[in-house]
Amino acid sequence: MIRDIVKIDRELCNGCGNCITGCHEGALQLIDGKATLVSELMCDGLGACIGTCPVGAITIEKREAEAYDEVATIIEMIPNGKNVVTAHLQHLLDHNETEFLRQAFGYLRQNEQTIPFDVNEVIDSLKQKPKATMAPMHHHHAGGGCPGAAARSFAPKMASMETADSNQPSALTHWPVQLHLINPNAAHFRGANLLLAADCVAYALANFHAKHLQGKTLAIACPKLDSNKEVYVQKITALIDNAEVDTITVMRMEVPCCGGLVQMAQLARNNAQRNIPIKVVEVGIQGEILGAQWI
Known part of the structure; x- marks a missing residue:
């Protein structure tokens, strides 16, 4: 399939971190002073991060991506160092992508002699993460998913009957209010x-x-x-x-x-x-x- 994927020019990136908050899916992290795409799996390709980059280091490239390939992703990340790989694996762990973790661990174990950092140290650091950090959600390979859409339940904070006012007036002064519908000249x-x-x-x-x-x-x-x-x-x-x-x-x-x-x-x-x-x-x-x- 053809997918839109974020591409970061690490030479241009000044490490300002503006794009991190602009990424809706949490696919970008600031690692070793550079913005880094830690998981193509989470990139929705909408480019929300582009407008936040002051130096033009972020672009969207359209390319063939038949299916998400965890091994290919790990191979691409290894030259960027241990911290980048660790962040990517933690990203998978946080979203319960157990199959991709299995593939990543398998590749790292099989090739640890040629990898320029301690594979056991990386994997052991993930095992030490508290189990509560793992979010109960699953993301599809192509479309990603929003962390803010994760289902959570909590007890409502009930207002005191003595202070509640069912007849409290609205403070709205105009209509419409939806940004697509408003007239800025009103x-x-x-x-x-x-x-x-x-x-x-x-x-x-x-x-x-x-x-x-x-x-x-x-x-x-x-x-x-x-x-x-x-x-x-x-x-x-x-x-x-x-x-x-x-x-x-x-x-x-x-x-x-x-x-x-x-x-x-x-x-x-x-x-x-x-x-x-x-x-x-x-x-x-x-x-x-x-x-x-x-x-």
Whole structure:
């Protein structure tokens, strides 16, 4: 089959690490000061990492890939050193890819005399990892999978009946709110404080309207599932330059794929004539605020 695969020019890479957060699938890691594709298995080929690279070290190459070949992947990684191979194997271990691990271990054992690092040390270091780090999910060879889609269950945090208000008013000031549908020239965006929220945020945060939407104009998007995301960058750029929004607050979920929303906001600001502050608020999947920072 023909697949789109990320390709990194290690000579150009300056080790800034911007692409790591831009990778939705966790396929990139910063190892020995260089961005490294630790698993082709996890690369979805969508190129979210490209726009975050300031030196143009990342490209997408389209090539024939009949089926994922773990042995070929290990052979390609060995010249990059022990740390790269270890990171790749840990990546497989974390996602329960036991068959690929078996193939990788088999090749390393059979060829350990010619491999320029201690194979036993690499394998033993993996065995020492706590079992809890292994995620209960399986990824298909071609399409990859999002770590944020892993099923998890937890008890809801119930609000006190004394403080709950079933008639709490909505803080929404306009419609539509989906980023594809909004008009950046609409009056309600002019000079406003824009809240750019991932679709899931309002469902995770019990006090979304009362605490986070008050005094802001809203636009929502999903950086993982929405199509034509280049239009999103254009619209956010128009909101900055034409509507002259005062600030942008990006509310994202903690899952890796949600980082794309932050990247789109940053790219739009880079493209815009005006420079405005962007605040990033990270929301946990159990409804807590994990952190906030201005970027």
